[in-house]
Amino acid sequence: MTEIIARDGTGDLDRSSIDYTAVQDPGHGNTVAGWTGVFIIFAGAIIATFGSVAGNWTVFWAGIIVCAIGPIVGLVLRAAGKGGKQKSGHHR
Template sequence: MSTQHEEPGHGDSPAAWTAVVVMLIGVAAGTVFFFLHNPTMVWVSAGIVALGAILGWVLAKAGYGVNGPKYSPKTTD
């Protein structure tokens, strides 16, 4: 007996994916620049991580979050 219930979304939205990808790029770049002993670019990469978090929040407020009007969840059978 299986009961289906609605998932809360788990961040599977354009806003969440965009935020995570931008932050992942920032962390990867920061790691490389840390290895290359370039502190200025490490801080720029930290700024990119912060920008990714802000971008995700802005996109969620613009309606691209899990419960936003511009988000259409994928259905699985």
């Protein structure tokens, strides 16, 4: 088989040396807790944008408050078991 050489001169990755059982799916936040938090933040951003465009600063700040509530709800749902797998150790 022909080896592929990258622009920086390195060879192709030897896929036979990868331990696929050791590589786990990180989940990427695809959980009820993650999506709920993101949805609330998104709704708050829409509210804040509407308030800003309309010149209504009360609605704008209400949207900002809704944005601040999103991560809190996500953390509460994660604590309630609706989040992804918790990993021990450090994150990259």
